[in-house]
Amino acid sequence: MNIVAVTAGGAQLARRLGALWPEATLWLPAAVIDAMEQADGVKQTDGTEQTWAPSLRATLARLFCAGKPLFFIGALGILVRMIAPLIQDKRHDPPVLVLDEAGQHVISVLSGHWGRANEITRQVATAIGAVPVITTATDVAGLPAVDTFARRVEAVIAPWSAVKQIASAMLRGEQGTWYAERRWLPALTTNASSAMEPFPWQPLDAAAPETTPPSSTPPSTWSVVLSAKAVPQATLMLYPQYLIAGVGCRRGVTVEQVDQALRHACALVGADSRCLRGLSTGWVKADEEALLAWAGQHELPVTICEAAQIGAMIKEHPEIPKSSFVERTIGVSALCEPAALLAHPQAQLILNKTIVGPVTVALAQVPWPLLVSDPVTANT
Template identity: 40%
Template sequence: MTITVIAITRNGVSLGERVAHALRARKHRVRLLIPARFRGKEGEPLDGPLARVLEREFRSSRGLVLIMALGIVVRLLAPLLRNKRVDPAVVVMDEGGKFAISTLSGHLGGANELARQLAADLGVIPVITTATDVQDLPAVDTMAREFSLVLEPFAAVRQVNAALVNGERVVLCSEVPLPVQHSPGLEVIPWDQLDDCRPAGWLVLITNRLMSLPHDQILFLRPKNLVAGIGCRRGVAPELIRGAITGALQMARRSPLSLRALATVDLRAQEPGLLTVAGEMDLPLLSFTREQIDLVFRENPGIFQHSHFVREKIGVGGVCEPVTMLAAPGARLILPKTRWPGVTVALAEESSGWWERDRGL
C-alpha cells in the first residue's frame, strides 16, 4: 500500500519516523511529510498549508497516517469525502503514541488492518469501532479487499454487514477456492450445493459468472480473475473494440467486473482505440513481444488457433489466445478466439492467486 505519514509537531515528527520505519518493514511504500523546521535525516518538508497538502495526499495515496488531533483531521477531510469505494484508509495517531484510531475506510480501504499493524509494531492501542470488528464477525467488504473482489451491488454491502451484526442468517457460496470458513452468522456452503440452497436471508456469491437465481437478496463478490486477449487491425474504432469485449463476455456468461487486464501484441500497444477502451474500463493494457507469443505457441502445440494470414502480417500465428496465457500464467482459456469486425477476442480465467498481485499496492 502507498501510505503518506504526516506529522505537524516536534513530538509527532519523532513518532512519524518510527511509524514510517515500521510500515516500510511491512513492505508498504511510505512518504513522511513534516514541517521543514523539524526535519532530520527522515522526511520531506510540508510544502504548503496543511489543508492543501492533505487534499493532495488524500487523492493520491491509498492510506494516510495522520499524527495530530482527531478534530483537525475531521474538519479538514470532511469536504474531501466521496465514498468508501475510493476514499483512502485514514488512521489518526496522537503525538504521544498511545492510540491508532481507524478513522475512515476501515474495511474496504484497510484502515482497520493498518491500525492493527501499527499496534503490533509500535505497542499502541488500536481503536476500531466498526460493528463487525467489535463483535469479531466477518465483513464482506473486508473479504473483498483481502481477495480482490468487486462488490455488486455495492449498496447491498451495508445490509449484509448489518445482517451479520444483528445475528441474521447469511449464506456464502464460492465458485473459486478461497480460505473462507464458517463463523458466527456466516454459513459457508459448497458451490455444488448452490442449486438446493434457498436461504431466508442474504446469499453472498463469489463468482465471475452472470447468473439468474430465484432469490431476491444476493450480493455478488466478483473475483478479478479474467484477462481479455485482443487482436485488432490498425486504426480500429474504440466502439468496435468495446463491443467485441462486451460480446465476448456475454458469450462466456462472465461479468465485466471480473476483468483485471487487457492484453495484446507489442505492435498494438499504442493503438489509440485499445488505449481508449482500456482507459474507459480502468484496466491495464499489457503487451507482449512476438518472440514471447511465438514461444507460447511452440510450448503449447495444438492449443491455440493458428492463422497463416496473421503470421504473414505480423510474424506470429495469432495474438488474442496466447497473450492471455502470458498475462495470466496458469489460467485456462474459457473463450477461444472469437471474431468481430476488425477485432478478435479470447478470455482466460485464473482459479486462484489473482489477489496476491494486488497486495501491497
C-alpha cells in the same frame, strides 16, 4: 504508503514507522527536519524521507489523490477538515489512519473495509504497542464484513448498495445464506482463517447456477452468492476476478464494440465480464482509445506486450493458432493468446481467439483467490 507528520514528535514517530515499513514514504515538515538535523545530526540517507512546506492542505490533497494508504500523525480534527472535500465513496477513497504523536492510539478514519484501513490499523497498533480505534459497526459487534472479504479475495461486488443492506441485517441478527460455486469451495476451505473473515459457504448447484438456491436450505432473508455467473435471486453477487483478456481490434473501434466482444467471450467460458482482472494487448494497440477507455471505466489494468515478448510466448506455446494475415500485418503470427498469457506468470489459456465484429478476444485464467498477505503494503 505515505506517512505525514506535522510536529517534531510526529516526525520521530514517523521515522519509527518508517523503520518498520521501509517501503513507506515519510513526509516531514521542512522546518522541523532542519531543527532536528541541527540538534542531533540525523540526516536523510535515502529517498524514503520527503519534506513538505506549507500548505499542509495541498500536501494532503496530493497524497490522498495518489490512492495509497495515508497515515496522518496529528490531530484528527485537522485531518478531517482538510480531506473532507476530497472524499468520494468507499470504493475509491484510500485507507486513511490517524495516530497521535505519542503513538498511543491508531484510528481507522476512512475506507475501513474495502480499503482495509481497519486491518492496517490493527497491524500498526500491534507493531508499535498502541490501542487500535475502530468504530465500524460490524467490527464492534464482532461480525465479518462482506466487502472486506471481497477485497481480500479480489472479487467484484454487485450491487454495492447490498453491502450496507446485508451489514444492517447481520447487525439485526437476521438470518442469511452464503453460496459458492463448488469449484471455489476447496480454495475457500483451504484458506479459511480469521484474516479472511470466513463465511459458512454452502455449495451452489454448479449444474444450474442461474436457478434459485436450493430449497432444502433453511429460509433466509438475504443471500450472498460467489459465482462466475449471475444468480438473479441473489441479494449480493461476488464475481471472482480470475480471467485475463488478450485483446486485438481494428483501428478506431468503439467502446461499445469492445464491451460486446468481452461480454461474449466471457459468456463462452461461463463467466460474467466482471470476472476480468485485466486486459492485455500488443504494442500496436498501446494507444487504442476504446480499449483504454473500457479498462478505465471498469478500473482494470492494461498490459502492453512488446513484439519480442509475444514472439517468445508463441514459441513457448506451439499450440497457439497462427495467422499469416496477422504476421504480415504486425510481424507476429498471433496476438490475443500470447498477450493473455503474458499478463500473469500463472495464466492458462482457456479460450482461443474469438472474433466478434472488429474485436478479437482470447481468455486466460489465473489462480484464485489471490489473497493479499500484507494489507499494509498491498497498495504502497
